[in-house]
Amino acid sequence: EPEVTQTPSHQVTQMGQEVILRCVPISNHLYFYWYRQILGQKVEFLVSFYNNEISEKSEIFDDQFSVERPDGSNFTLKIRSTKLEDSAMYFCASRGQGKGPSGANVLTFGAGSRLTVL
């Protein structure tokens, strides 16, 4: 079964450092997303990406965040200057054009990258 792959699985960084989280979406998917989950809290939408541009972003996704699809397979999330409150599990997700069982496209999530900011 196709899956979304994320690296690293866990990264520890010092406050103020730049972090890049990487994702390899399912190969024929066209829509890409980043979500995050602070420990014990709900999964929160960060950004969606389609056709090489951001299609939607949340209030969380401020100027410290950026996304990029540097080649045909990778999708990255960069945090320029990490803060303590950026510590969370970051999930990448992708979806294709096909319809799911409820007539809506299905998001497939990766296993996540845990970011710890010290």
Add this chain to the structure above:
Amino acid sequence: QQQVKQSPQSLIVQKGGISIINCAYENTAFDYFPWYQQFPGKGPALLIAIRPDVSEKKEGRFTISFNKSAKQFSLHIMDSQPGDSATYFCAASVGLNSGYALNFGKGTSLLVTP
């Protein structure tokens, strides 16, 4: 602003029992309501989903009940099994052709005891 409220936070059910998780939403523009299942160390995985034009959807032991007027929907797990022990998230979103931002509930940790 919490657009999707989920309860209970945790749930313990005996094997064979019925697990019920409830969600309520505020945005009447939401038109897609999925449930995600998450095991430790894994990402959320779509379990079952419903559109607001139906009041119930059943897939195997999992059923979504949807009440549009009350802006509520629930997940019922019949004949609960220890393998169902996981965290369950309800979610809601607007539109099929948008950026598809899912608004998640806070999650319910389900433990099914043998």
